[in-house]
Amino acid sequence: MRRTPVLALALTTAMTLAACGSGDDPLATDAGSPTEDGTATSGGTGEGEGGEVIVGSANFPENVLLAEIYAAALSDAGVEVTTRLNIGSREAYMAGLDDGSIDLIPEYTGGLATYLNPEITVTSSEEVLADAQENLPEGLQLLEISDAEDKDSLVVTQETADELGVASIADLEPHAGDLVLGGPPEFESRPNGVDGLQEVYGLEFAEFRSLAAGSNLTVQALRNGQVDVANIFSTDPAIEENSFVVLEDPESLFAAQNVVPLISSDVVNPAVEDALNAVSAALTTENLTAMMVEVVSEGQDPAAVARTFVDGI
Amino acid sequence: MNQTVLMTWEWLTDPANWQGRGGILAQSLEHLRLSFVALLVAALIAVPTGLWVGHTGRLRWAAVNLTGAVRAIPSLGVLFVAVLLLLPRLRGELAFELPALIVLVALAVPPILSGTYAGVDATDPAARDAARGVGMTGGQVLRQVEIPGALPLIMSGLRSAMLQIIGTATIAAIVGLGGLGRFLIDGQASRQYDQMAGGAIAVAALALLVDQALALLQRVVVSPGLSSAARVR
Known part of the structure; x- marks a missing residue:
């Protein structure tokens, strides 16, 4: 009963450490340059397929679960998907989005907005989203936000x-x-x-x-x-x-944290967009917490939990 | 690249990073404290065991195989298992410190143990026979012939154990303990590479310093007749 979390914990951290040991950029090991392919195709004829989407995740179980949900929804929509999970903290995976070693990651509006603009003062869902949109680096975009909030x-x-x-x-x-x-x-x-x-x-x-x-x-x-x-x-x-x-947060130190797909514009096409927006529409804090109990407390495979959720949408 | 080197240099030479509770000096002292406690505990276990194995020749196969097996244990895994098992059973700081010590002691025992029994084992049989010939008891042979003869190898076992301890003590920071590992873990979490690189250099420097100090100690305690310098002359 205790063993699974221990192992998961050990593995997660081992992977994080392994990633950190590999040199300047922990994400650039075997990127296979998918964005170069993507840009080449869309720059040419602009065909609909858009190629492979690499879904990344931060190094905590909920983000891994959300990444699996995105991957399952995309693969149902006929998009070729690979996953690169447990990358690290925001500071680490933002670099991965930047250099193209991942294309998509489940983000949280408030954390992203604060990362992009440390002077941010707004805290409501809409304002936080608007602020994040405004400061987003070129080549990245946010799709529709979900009601699910992980603050x-x-x-x-x-x-x-x-x-x-x-x-x-x-x-x-x-x-x-x-x-x-x-x-x-x-x-x-x-x-x-x-x-x-x-x-x-x-x-x-x-x-x-x-x-x-x-x-x-x-x-x-x-x-x-x-x-x-x-x-x-x-x-x-x-x-x-x-x-x-x-503890309640009357001064809203912790801003709104709606779950939202952060995606590289190179891989956005109608099929990708529809699939991810459908996920956002279905996610709530309640069903996310319920899935987290299944993954963390009951030790179920995140990919299997994600598959059940996506099948139910 | 040059940028990183420059930033690391600036981080290392900024006096503000050396002072205070979380400064390089304070963390080095904490790192040393944990390392020396671990070395002491490991030596208390490994030296008597090694002497006994070397002197009696019993259980040598066990010593050889066990030290080999223990070396293969992943430190990080042991740390997590120990923390999760001990945290609910211990109060306060000890709940983090004991798991870290277990990891470091497990790491340090094999080199000290093998150095000790190999040192005793390598005692010149003629010297041992002579000692017995003049009527020494087993204990006297051990104390007056075998231990002095084994000291160079015991010391080199201690030195190699200490190098490993100082390097590995950085992982204690993962469970919230102090030490130079703080700069690696905190630096990674906030992507401050100057702090990470500076911390890594500080660990390496500390390891070399301590190794040199132990080398000096070795010259003092080892009989001049045994040191290689004397042999060359």
């Missing part, structure tokens, strides 16, 4: 919530100096991470513990008291399973 969130255990009487991030202010905050290493340097907590809520935690081995480790550390406040995603099944309390 960054700060969670505490039920005991901590009761003991300190906290229900929102703002309530942490008098206690932060005694609390240890835990999360992935990138949370420390992101504008809406540790810095944002200080600027927006005035929170100075006693320590930030950087946990690089996936949310499973962060959840364990929170459950066992090595960290008091943890940064995990709002769709993480562990929240439900451990009755963690998701």
Whole structure:
């Protein structure tokens, strides 16, 4: 029962590390230059087929699942698809989109918008999307957003919530100096991470513990008291399973995070667009969380869960 | 390329990166602390075992095969398994530190163990016979003949173990511990290559420094009659 997450975790991180060890650009190993093919065809006669689409994903299970869903929907639409999963953090896979080693990745509007424009102030779904569209690098585009949102969130255990009487991030202010905050290493340097907590809520935690081995480790550390406040995603099944309390975010430090396909314009054609928009129309936070329980808690194969979902659209 | 070298150089020479709680100095000290604790524990296990195996000649096949097998264990995998097993059972910092120590000790035992038993094993049989001939007990032979004779190989086992420990201690940062690995893990997460490269150089420099320090120690503790420099003369 415990073994699957352990193995998955070990594999994921091993792959991430392997990728990081391979030189300047972890994504440029065997790219097979699909974009060059694509550009050549569309530059010539503009035939409809558009060639192969390489679907990438970030290095956490939900993004892998979403990538599998995109891949399944595209393959049903007759598009040739390959997947390149578990690439790394946004900083890593954006470089992959740029150099053509991937063509499509499931993104989150808020994270992308903040990455593209660290000074972003808007937080609603529409405004965040508009901001991301505006700052998107040339050659990339966003298709329709879904209702499914996977936000960054700060969670505490039920005991901590009761003991300190906290229900929102703002309530942490008098206690932060005694609390240890835990999360992935990138949370420390992101504008809406540790810095944002200080600027927006005035929170100075006693320590930030950087946990690089996936949310499973962060959840364990929170459950066992090595960290008091943890940064995990709002769709993480562990929240439900451990009755963690998701702290409210009254100042909207964490912007809207609608799931959206980020795609290289070279591979966009009506068939691709229709297939991905149909996925976006069907996705909700609820069915995404339900699928996450199947993948993470029950250990089902993400590709199989994705296939069932796409068949049901 | 030149850009990266330049940025790395700037990162390494910026005094701000050396000072403070997360600075290079503080992380080097933390790295050393973890490394020396691991080396000490490994030596406490491996040296007595190696001496016993070398002196008695018993279980040599086990020592050879086990050290070979242990060397093949993937450190990262052991770290994750240990963390996930121990985290619910331990409180506080120890829950992260013990798994990291287990990994480093497992890594360091084989070179020390094989160095020790090989050193004892390689004692000149004539010297051993002579020692027995003048009436030494088994314990006296071990203490006065075999251990001094084995010291160069024991020391080289310790040095090679320490090099591996310092290199591998970087993975402790994955589970949130300090040390120079922080710069590699945090740098990768935020794509700050200058920080990653600078951290890697710092690890290499620390490993070389410690190796040189142990080499000095080796010259002090090894009998002059055994050192290669003396033999050349």
